[in-house]
Amino acid sequence: MKNQLSEKKFLFWQQWLFYSSLLFAVFGVVLAVYGDNPLFRPYNRLLAEIFFDEPDFPEKADLFRAFTLGPLGGTIACCYILLAFMARFPFRNKEKWSRDAIVAAFGIWFILDSAVCLYYQVDIQAYAVNGLSLLQKALPLAFTWKYFRGSSVA
Secondary structure, three states, X not given: OHHHXXXXXXXXXXXXXXXXXXXXXXXXXXXXXXXXXXXXXHHHHHHHHHHHOOOOOOHHXXXXXXXXXXXXXXXXXXXXXXXXXXXXXXHOOOOHHHHHHHHHHHHHHHHHHHHHHHHOOOHHHHHHHHHHHHHHHHHHHHHHHHHHOOOOXX
């Protein structure tokens, strides 16, 4: 009975990681193909204020901003689709390397991305966006950490 409850808890967090990763991947696709949608406009306005002291990007800068959303959104989609596959298969099988790979890859991303955001004073990106992404992965990792003890790469 205790093992069944324990396994249900693990599967809850494994599913959390899988489905939330798919959601983040969809976000990346939307960002790449429609980054100027109403949902993202306040963020774009904030960036224009930070970098240009204006409510909107200058025309040429806006063209560059729109372009960069394609590769950025594609990269986000790629990373989270990869994470979803890892959550779905090796993480679900409690393969320790999958947990360690998630910690290493997203840990490096979080530190680099947040440091650059803070350097350029884009605090909302560092705290809100990166913080939400960190929680998306940290919660399931924290609650499932013990399930990976003793497992090794086969």
